[in-house]
Amino acid sequence: MAGRSNLQQAVAITFGYKVATYLAAFDRHKQRLQELRPRVLAGEFGGAAGTLSSLGKDGLKVQEALMRELDLAQPEIAWHTVRDRIAEVGCFLGLVTGTCGKIAFDVKLMMQTEVEEVYEPFHEGRGSSSTMPQKRNPISSVYITACTSMVRQLTAALLDAMVEDHERSTGPWEIEWIAVPEIFLLSAGALAQTKFMVGGLQVDEAKMRANLDLTRGLIVSEAVMMGLGPHLGRQYAHDLVYDICRKVVATGRPLHELLAENHEIAKHMDRAALVKLTDPANYLGLAGAMVDRVLAMRKR
Numbered sequence: 001m002a003g004r005s006n007l008q009q010a011v012a013i014t015f016g017y018k019v020a021t022y023l024a025a026f027d028r029h030k031q032r033l034q035e036l037r038p039r040v041l042a043g044e045f046g047g048a049a050g051t052l053s054s055l056g057k058d059g060l061k062v063q064e065a066l067m068r069e070l071d072l073a074q075p076e077i078a079w080h081t082v083r084d085r086i087a088e089v090g091c092f093l094g095l096v097t098g099t100c101g102k103i104a105f106d107v108k109l110m111m112q113t114e115v116e117e118v119y120e121p122f123h124e125g126r127g128s129s130s131t132m133p134q135k136r137n138p139i140s141s142v143y144i145t146a147c148t149s150m151v152r153q154l155t156a157a158l159l160d161a162m163v164e165d166h167e168r169s170t171g172p173w174e175i176e177w178i179a180v181p182e183i184f185l186l187s188a189g190a191l192a193q194t195k196f197m198v199g200g201l202q203v204d205e206a207k208m209r210a211n212l213d214l215t216r217g218l219i220v221s222e223a224v225m226m227g228l229g230p231h232l233g234r235q236y237a238h239d240l241v242y243d244i245c246r247k248v249v250a251t252g253r254p255l256h257e258l259l260a261e262n263h264e265i266a267k268h269m270d271r272a273a274l275v276k277l278t279d280p281a282n283y284l285g286l287a288g289a290m291v292d293r294v295l296a297m298r299k300r
Contacts (some may be wrong), residue, residue: 001117001208002219002280007109009219012212012280015117015203017287018106020294022198025099027298029092036092040085043072049167050078081164086176090158093187094151100194101148104141107197111138116207121200140197147190154179154186212280217255221245223283224259224274231268240264254278 003013045063046052052059060074067074079085110117120140161175212219221241228237244258251258256278260271269277276282 002211009211009215011222011285012219012283014284014287014291015205015208016291017284019198020291022099022103023298024294025102026096027294029096029099032092032095036088038073040089041072042075042079042085043067043070044075044078044080046078046080050080078167081167081169081173083162083164083173083176086180087155087158087162090151090155090179090183093183094155097144097148097151097187097190100144100190103194103198104138104144104148107201108138108141108145111136111141115211117204117211119202119204120197122202140193143193144190144197147186147193151183151186151190154183158183216248216252217278218245218248220278220280220283221255224255224277227277228265228268232264 001013001015001018002009003011003018043063043066045066047054047059052063055062064074107118107120109115111119119136120138122136157175157179161172161179164170164172225234225237225241228241231237232240240262241259244255244262247253247258248255256271256274259265259269259274259278265274
């Protein structure tokens with residue numbers, strides 16, 4: 001399929017490579033989750049200013065026993081007005097749902113009528129329009145986009161709640177009472193919709209290949225330039241291919257045909273070699289190897 005940069009076709013990639021980037025992100029989120037548990041699942045019990053002064057010399061023992069009862073870690077020191085633990089939870093879910101939003105954005109773009117490379121799962125009546133029966137709207141992607149946007153806004157509110165005064169504050173931490181439940185509810189919704197969407201995603205491989213051919217070979221102009229570089233010099237090859245690409249745009253003819261008609265290029269490559277050079281499938285870089293790396297890391 002076409003890899004895209006600034007919404008324009010860039011170079012060819014594989015769909016497996018595209019979704020493996022999502023998978024790798026979720027693997028990092030799983031690692032983050034394990035790392036943050038010991039930090040955020042800690043209790044707070046310290047008295048008026050956090051010093052446990054009312055319990056005398058047994059204060060830490062009482063605190064330890066209470067945390068054991070609650071199955072929480074005992075904090076090294078009071079954190080009543082130093083609320084990075086709560087904010088970290090919000091930031092973590094902002095990262096997780098941000099990845100969901102990225103997937104949803106890509107799916108929305110790939111579902112466009114002019115692209116049609118993937119579709120959300122089909123169910124009777126799902127995604128249709130009240131007035132346009134032909135439509136198949138990206139329903140899950142829309143929900144995910146809305147949920148993830150709100151999670152980011154509420155996470156910002158948690159960061160605001162960190163700015164508190166002295167050892168017992170005048171109120172900002174109450175923001176958490178509003179933001180934390182909403183963040184969890186919205187994150188759960190985004191994750192549920194994402195799981196549903198990717199679990200039944202319909203992939204049109206033929207349309208992906210057809211879209212690669214839309215530019216009549218221009219998507220592999222970099223491959224051509226790199227292939228001709230050893231024969232003509234890289235800069236001259238760049239300028240020559242650039243001029244020929246303009247002719248492809250102007251005439252609508254395939255890139256390999258115009259390359260074959262150029263006398264300088266013909267000295268070094270015949271038509272068969274140029275056809276091979278301009279096949280996007282031959283310019284995938286290490287996409288496959290990178291997918292294998294992601295899958296191998298999951299096994300470990």
